[in-house]
Amino acid sequence: MNITIKLFAALREALGESELKFELSEVSSDAAPADVAAVKAALANRGADWREALYQPNLVHALNHKVVFTDAVVSEGDELAFFPPMTGG
Amino acid sequence: MNITIKLFAALREALGESELKFELSEVSSDAAPADVAAVKAALANRGADWREALYQPNLVHALNHKVVFTDAVVSEGDELAFFPPMTGG
Amino acid sequence: MSVSLQPEAINVAAEYAELIGDEPGAAVATFTGYVRGHAEGQALTALELEHYPEMAQKVLLSLGKTAVERFKLSRWRIVHRFGSLSVMDSIVWVGAVAEHRGEAIAACEFMMDTLKTDAPFWKREQVGAGEQWVARRDIDIYRRKRWQGEAQ
């Protein structure tokens, strides 16, 4: 019953992790499914570095490889990624 | 004391010539130097096919490899070309 | 019609041949980006390109499909490198084939402008002794937005 969290670039560096599992039942119930904002809030409880990284301006949230707003609903097995603005090309 | 006349594409075909010499003194004097219009008028006297070809709409006039209006002054040794709109590329 | 994410140098000649195939369309436009030797006035010595492989693949594939519809492309190709790059290395290549030149050229520009801001790649520059993550440039956001204004 968990989801995969991925972190890239400066976020990955600041938090020292590139991938972790997150137990969705921490923030979700059948009556109230979790959204991206709820997962972020739970992760932010891990410490000041997490709080700072996850609430930085312009943070991008991608759910199953698609950029989403924080109201996107997260389901079991999803892959949720956080990263700074992209600079490809 | 002549100039070179060049004809291209449909004009060359219609008139059966690609290059000819033209005696500039036919239309020019020290007091009144010839312009492109004067040369055209003289060439048009060669016959109906010349008249029709040289007065067709959108005819392009190039003097020494530059597109010009018919008021451009023509001097000895010049190269004057007539052709339809260009369709390169 | 395809995307390549690769650590290897881009073989522009091979990509071009692959793009046009056996029957070239009338209009073929390409764009190649190379690593600049400077970043904001300082000499750049190397570039590290981090990426999110699964998402990058999906975003670029979807970008190509959008370009097909929007610019009536018959063929397209996007190649993007990741990993360690040196100055003057090729970093990205896009190609578009259409019936008319305006569409092929616009498609290349659209693909480049969009992938710059929408494809999950992050550049880390080595500048002199230091390193820094490249910040998104305002001009890139502006260029990306122009295409949204014109969207059908």
Add this chain to the structure above:
Amino acid sequence: MSVSLQPEAINVAAEYAELIGDEPGAAVATFTGYVRGHAEGQALTALELEHYPEMAQKVLLSLGKTAVERFKLSRWRIVHRFGSLSVMDSIVWVGAVAEHRGEAIAACEFMMDTLKTDAPFWKREQVGAGEQWVARRDIDIYRRKRWQGEAQ
């Protein structure tokens, strides 16, 4: 930085290598035009390209120089064929190198739009059993004029 008028097929890979030279600029855009297999709904079997060599050389050289000033190009190249061409043959190739992608891409489009109406080439199409001189298209005049509106 140079123009080639040639009867031979265009070697796109060689032209690209020549264009970028030893030190590629950051942004390289190219465009290749190929002979279409149809003309106004009819099958086209061949194309004859007449040109005015001395003037074509001068017009295209001047076009490249204008593009350098207008789009801050570091390098450019224009190749145009003449003579007998078959369907799917390459007919024209332009390449531009600049510091930024917008300039390289715009320069290619500018060079193509301008040479279409300003360079002394004339196309004669063989369509089925007949032959016809190609008429200038309104869209080409329109595209050429856009650049004049923006001229500095």
